[in-house]
Amino acid sequence: MSVSKNIYELTAMANTVKKIAYDSVSVVERDATRAFQYSFLNKQLKKCGGSSMWSDAMAKAEAARHGAKIGGAVNQRRMYSTNSFSHPSELTPEQNMLNETQRTVSKDVIGVKKPAEFQMSLSEVPSTRLARIFHYGSLAAGMGLGAATQGIKHYASGNKSSISMKSLILSPQNIERMAKKFSKMRGAALKIGQMMSFQDLSILPAEIQQILLRVQNSAHYMPPGQLERVMVKDLGNNWRERLFTSFDDVPVAAASIGQVHNAVTEDLTPVVVKVQYPGVVDSIDSDLNNLLTLLTASAILPAGLFLDKTIANARVELKWECDYIREAQNLIRFRDMIQDDPVFEVPRVFHNLCGEHVLTMERMRGLEITKGNWDQKTKDWIATNIMRLCLLEIKHFKFMQTDPNWANFLYNESTGKIELLDFGAAREFGDEFIENYILILKAAIKKDREKIAHYSKKLGYLTGLESPAMTDAHIDSILVLGEAFSPIDNKGVPFNFKDQTITDRVRGNVGIMLSERLTPPPEETYSLHRKLSGVFLLCARLGATVPCEDLFKEIIGHDYD
Numbered sequence: 235m236s237v238s239k240n241i242y243e244l245t246a247m248a249n250t251v252k253k254i255a256y257d258s259v260s261v262v263e264r265d266a267t268r269a270f271q272y273s274f275l276n277k278q279l280k281k282c283g284g285s286s287m288w289s290d291a292m293a294k295a296e297a298a299r300h301g302a303k304i305g306g307a308v309n310q311r312r313m314y315s316t317n318s319f320s321h322p323s324e325l326t327p328e329q330n331m332l333n334e335t336q337r338t339v340s341k342d343v344i345g346v347k348k349p350a351e352f353q354m355s356l357s358e359v360p361s362t363r364l365a366r367i368f369h370y371g372s373l374a375a376g377m378g379l380g381a382a383t384q385g386i387k388h389y390a391s392g393n394k395s396s397i398s399m400k401s402l403i404l405s406p407q408n409i410e411r412m413a414k415k416f417s418k419m420r421g422a423a424l425k426i427g428q429m430m431s432f433q434d435l436s437i438l439p440a441e442i443q444q445i446l447l448r449v450q451n452s453a454h455y456m457p458p459g460q461l462e463r464v465m466v467k468d469l470g471n472n473w474r475e476r477l478f479t480s481f482d483d484v485p486v487a488a489a490s491i492g493q494v495h496n497a498v499t500e501d502l503t504p505v506v507v508k509v510q511y512p513g514v515v516d517s518i519d520s521d522l523n524n525l526l527t528l529l530t531a532s533a534i535l536p537a538g539l540f541l542d543k544t545i546a547n548a549r550v551e552l553k554w555e556c557d558y559i560r561e562a563q564n565l566i567r568f569r570d571m572i573q574d575d576p577v578f579e580v581p582r583v584f585h586n587l588c589g590e591h592v593l594t595m596e597r598m599r600g601l602e603i604t605k606g607n608w609d610q611k612t613k614d615w616i617a618t619n620i621m622r623l624c625l626l627e628i629k630h631f632k633f634m635q636t637d638p639n640w641a642n643f644l645y646n647e648s649t650g651k652i653e654l655l656d657f658g659a660a661r662e663f664g665d666e667f668i669e670n671y672i673l674i675l676k677a678a679i680k681k682d683r684e685k686i687a688h689y690s691k692k693l694g695y696l697t698g699l700e701s702p703a704m705t706d707a708h709i710d711s712i713l714v715l716g717e718a719f720s721p722i723d724n725k726g727v728p729f730n731f732k733d734q735t736i737t738d739r740v741r742g743n744v745g746i747m748l749s750e751r752l753t754p755p756p757e758e759t760y761s762l763h764r765k766l767s768g769v770f771l772l773c774a775r776l777g778a779t780v781p782c783e784d785l786f787k788e789i790i791g792h793d794y795d
């Protein structure tokens with residue numbers, strides 16, 4: 235490949251870099267980023283021996299024009315670049331090597347970084363809209379530069395094969411970059427990660443799955459001053475002395491919307507206090523827009539996902555999650571619904587210790603269900619009950635805790651109960667939706683393709699104008715969903731999730747479903763399917779055998795009544 239071809243590809247790459255960055259950043263950030271790109275790319279191009287498309291003079295002129303802003307950007311970058319949480323042992327040798335390379339490369343640009351380490355670390359949540367735009371903008375620019383650097387290295391090493399923009403964008407360095415930035419931003423970025431990891435895992439590129447996993451395992455929490463401001467605003471001055479016997483400064487969990495502290499009330503009841511990160515609620519809209527631009531402009535997400543609808547759904551759920559008053563009401567409602575159930579426990583809310591951004595509830599003592607070293611019988615019992623609860627939520631409660639994150643289910647060995655957490659995204663389903671959805675499920679367990687198509691149209695899942703291939707793919711995926719519950723498949727034998735291939739087979743149909751679907755799925759199915767697939771994955775993770783057919787018969791019934 236000739237030098238001019240290399241330069242041509244680099245130019246194209248640079249244009250994409252600019253597009254990603256420009257689409258995502260504000261005007262102020264844009265100027266700084268542009269100057270940044272010019273000088274950096276110019277330097278890299280010179281290093282690899284190609285003739286520079288941005289001459290020194292041009293770079294200098296740009297640098298002079300934007301000098302002050304560049305200085306500001308570099309300083310901010312230096313300041314923010316010291317937060318790191320990934321442990322090198324979590325990464326492959328190649329990733330570690332690449333990270334080392336990235337550190338060397340980034341030295342040129344942003345100053346020296348601290349070595350990566352995994353621990354709960356303090357980091358201020360960017361809380362103003364401008365600060366958040368800066369972070370997304372710098373991420374976009376960083377990713378673009380990362381891609382350009384990789385491309386330059388590729389050609390400079392004498393490699394003549396061409397390389398796709400997508401593989402450059404999804405380089406290990408950029409994955410690391412995104413995981414770190416999303417963890418710092420928290421809020422929308424983290425939540426989207428969580429949502430997608432259950433809902434759309436099968437259709438996301440493996441690299442994105444890797445980011446989501448990393449982001450979910452991150453552990454940043456607010457510095458004391460930021461925490462104090464939120465607490466004073468909601469609970470008043472001297473809240474600590476007035477309301478608690480003790481309050482642990484270091485949280486036990488730092489999640490997407492808030493962090494969770496152990497505390498003890500005045501009457502010595504152990505509680506947890508969930509404190510929301512400031513600015514998270516106000517930035518949902520702009521964060522989501524920035525994320526959407528970043529992911530689509532960089533071609534990271536595949537086309538045809540009805541992404542707008544997914545994001546619109548995420549927007550609603552995120553706003554729910556930030557509404558701690560709504561979450562408290564959900565906790566009370568769910569606690570009431572399961573009060574006679576011998577298996578489940580929902581924490582009690584302490585109204586006098588709550589506010590708009592502070593939610594105090596009874597501290598549960600169980601252990602996350604995937605973390606205990608229990609015998610298979612206990613695991614089967616846990617999985618069976620979680621599946622039972624899911625069917626109860628559909629048929630009887632018409633109200634569902636829709637976040638199937640494994641951390642939201644605890645098993646308390648001493649009480650023999652399963653404790654349920656996180657009702658932020660709990661939601662109601664209308665009678666009509668549930669009625670039609672159940673009819674689809676019933677048709678699925680009877681393998682009645684015509685009825686699946688019929689009720690899918692009624693529910694708005696199909697328009698009736700789809701290609702036969704699309705209709706077949708849709709019906710096949712619904713049939714797969716019903717398999718665990720079907721008397722035809724199971725004949726009274728409990729379903730073994732250890733050997734199931736359900737998730738893989740649904741994945742097989744996804745390509746055609748996405749490219750040929752004419753209408754986005756009904757809004758309710760986003761959270762419902764997230765929950766269902768989460769419960770399936772959970773049962774698989776526990777290697778459980780679950781009498782799904784019996785549970786379905788008992789709770790939902792097999793007949794079209």
Ligand SMILES: Nc1ncnc2c1ncn2[C@@H]1O[C@H](COP(=O)(O)OP(=O)(O)OP(=O)(O)O)[C@@H](O)[C@H]1O
Binds near residue numbers: 487595597599642657
């Ligand atoms: N009542 C409780 N008792 C004990 N631990 C709790 C309780 N509530 C929350 N936690 C701990 O805090 C973690 C985060 O809480 P929760 O899931 O409610 O917050 P969140 O902001 O909705 O988190 P995420 O973004 O992960 O969904 C839980 O996984 C659990 O470890």
